[in-house]
Amino acid sequence: MRLGSYYLGNGQCQFTVWAPQREAVAVHLLDANDGSSLSHDRLIPLNRGDRGYWQITTRAQPGTLYRYQLDHHLERPDPASHWQPQGVHGPSCIVDPDAFTWQDADWRGIPLAQMVIYELHVGTFTPEGTFTAILDRLPDLLDLGINAIELMPVAQYPGDRNWGYDGVYPYAVQHSYGGPTGLKTLVNACHQAGIAVILDVVYNHLGPEGNYLWDYGPYFTEKYKTPWGSAINFDDADSDEVRAYFLGNAQYWLQDFHIDALRLDAVHAIYDFSAQPFLQELADRVATLSDATYQRYLIAESDLNDARVIRPKSLGGWGHDAQWCDDFHHALHTLLTGERSGYYADFGGIEHLAQAYRRGYVYAGEYSVHRRRRHGNAPSDCRAEQFVVCCQNHDQVGNRLAGERLSLLVDFEGLKLAAGAVLLSPFVPMLFMGEEYGETAPFLYFVSHGDANLIEAVRRGRAEEFKAFHWLGEVPDPQGLEVFALSKLDWARSPQGNQGRLRSFYRQLIQYRRTFPALATLDTRSQQVVTVPEQPGLWLHRWVETQEVLILMNFAAVALTIAPPWPPGIWQRCLDSADSQWAGPGAIAPTTLQENTIVTLSPRSVVMYQA
Incomplete structure (x- = not known):
């Protein structure tokens, strides 16, 4: 059963609504949304069925506005409305589900x-x-x-x-x-x-x-x-x-x-x-x-x-x-x-x-x-x-x-480290718009409510939420136009200076994730996670049959030296966030790594090796 207004074609529309506590339900057809008027408003009673469902099929075209009339007096929009062109308090509108021509017949989705x-x-x-x-x-x-x-x-x-x-x-x-x-x-x-x-x-x-x-x-x-x-x-x-x-x-x-x-x-x-x-x-x-x-x-x-x-x-x-x-x-x-x-x-x-x-x-x-x-x-x-x-x-x-x-909370090196921590993980990564x-x-947080009491309640609620974090300052007004305008992305920044370098770094990480089998295979059982004793550093060893990678991270604001042993093999450095290529202070991690190599990582950096 399809709820709401369902256009069947040939000028016929089916209306279905669940209203178990009502004695009578009718659909009130109004003017068409395209500006053309109906010859007159029509009020059409719906038939009651099992479990409180009401339904009728009648003549009505896509674009027609309507409300349901409950118990002969109360008019409300459709709870399963497919379109509210005049907002939440306005009438609902009939939509033709077959009017759009899809061109994605060959689409097979993306595996999770x-x-x-x-x-x-x-x-x-x-x-x-x-x-x-x-x-x-x-x-x-x-x-x-x-x-x-x-x-x-x-x-x-x-x-x-x-x-x-x-x-x-x-x-x-x-x-x-x-x-x-x-x-x-x-x-x-x-x-x-x-x-x-x-x-x-x-x-x-x-x-x-x-x-x-x-x-x-x-x-x-x-x-x-x-x-x-x-x-x-x-x-x-x-x-x-x-x-x-x-x-x-x-x-x-x-x-x-x-x-x-x-x-x-x-x-x-x-x-x-x-x-x-x-x-x-x-x-x-x-x-x-x-x-x-x-x-x-x-x-x-x-x-x-x-x-x-x-x-x-x-x-x-x-x-x-x-x-x-x-x-x-x-x-x-x-x-x-x-x-x-x-x-x-x-x-x-x-x-x-x-x-x-x-x-x-x-x-x-x-x-x-x-x-x-x-x-x-x-x-x-x-x-x-x-x-x-x-x-x-x-x-x-x-x-x-x-x-x-x-x-605004960490420096540029910290942003690259964060990107590496997410995109080189064995999980599904998600970016938030503009992060790259x-x-x-x-x-x-922004709203555009029409009720003054509700607006004030939202303001008080936001202030209460922040108390646990002990943040100082005035809470931005959620109803204000300014907070909405301030929240829009500034795409002009994307290709400029360090912003452009950061985007390129993200792009490289995603490319490695796609092309390196050890990164493309998501499996926590095919990895080793080791922390540096008493230091904010760790390394991941991830592997598949055809490839192994080592990912080293330093969260300290100073250089961090990590003592061996490393997994056996000869490891070649393929990425260092501190490299000048990524607007970093300069890579200091060795280009080649063997089992007994001592490694020093730049402050706030992520380094990846492959074998």
Whole structure:
């Protein structure tokens, strides 16, 4: 069953809505969105079916605006609207799903283990802030070596600027970005260029403004509370139909928009104690949409450090393909910056990063000072490709008081070291837009709500969030136009000076990752991780049958000498971030390495050898 308005062709449209607590439901057809008026408004009653579904097939054309009328008086937009051209409070609009001509019939996707992901926010990635404006940047991303972009949420939110996590119409594409046609145009172009598209979706809450689901049925439950209020009803009475709404949404993105993977926001805030959890059912649904030549993926964001998220259903897991690995980011960030406040209190030692390289999770049952309890379990049976790692992302940058990127927290050598730590890891790497050239513009939190009380509540909430980190300064106003304008990328920096050198360094790392078998093979079992005693340094030995590599990292602000022995063989240096080629102070590590060679690394540097 397809929810919402589904255009069947020949001037016929089917309307389906779930409203189990209503005595009557009608569709109110309004003027056409293209400016041509209907001969008169039409109010057409829907027929009630099983489990509170209402449905009718009637004459209506694409572009027609409509609302549902509930119990003869209350008019609301469609909860499964495919387009809200006038915003969250306006009427919904009929879309013809077959009007777009796809040109990606030969697309077979990118295997997860081969992805180099680039996270971006549509509104700030370009000056125009639209889907079509991204097209002009695809050649730059391809040249860099990117083969997958991850879009922050694009579901319709209030106003025209937002991170996307305040979306209230999960099926509708944000009108200010270009609506459904704009998103299809972007995905089509990406596939033709060889780039996969990952879409960030939010199934743990809906935003407060324009959220009319309450008027239709028990989409929410008071059994649990989330940071955003009442939890979505995934295990209470009538939850089967709530699940169907979100399962259908996932299928909608993957089928109708040819999306390659879904990134699920904060699955730890999805409360569900049923025997078959929604997240497990979701993985089953996505699996039915994959075949032998083209697999779709689910990538979860979770702070549970619970391997059940990515374990197969046959082993009691939820069956998701991968998850964001925050532990890796935190271990790397604290070594680079020295920050220890908030959740960073659990990190800071070189052994934390070493543990992340060994198993993804740093905390797999150990005691967490920040949480004041043991945290996590061991992902010993999970594959390396199931962990997505980064040194920056929208959360870790945007949830700082001033939205500082890593480029404002560490020096130039530290930026190259961070790049090497991520891109030479045995995990799936992700970059945050602008990171590759050291963008210095902040990425701040911004909204464009229309309710004054809600705006003030958001301001207070942001100030409260920052207290644990003891950051000083005035909290930027999330509602202000300035924070949105400041957060846009400055592409003019990309080819200039050190920014251009940094981008070239990223490009070289990605090329090595693709062409070196020892780097292209993601396997934590085919590596050795060794820390330097009492020093912030470590080295990785990664191997396959045809090649071995040694990756040495120095996180100290001074040179670091590492004593042998090294793995047997003659090793040739192929990369040193301190080299003048990368605007460094000059390489001091030996060009050739043997078992008993003493190695000195430049401050804040990464060096790679191959045998």
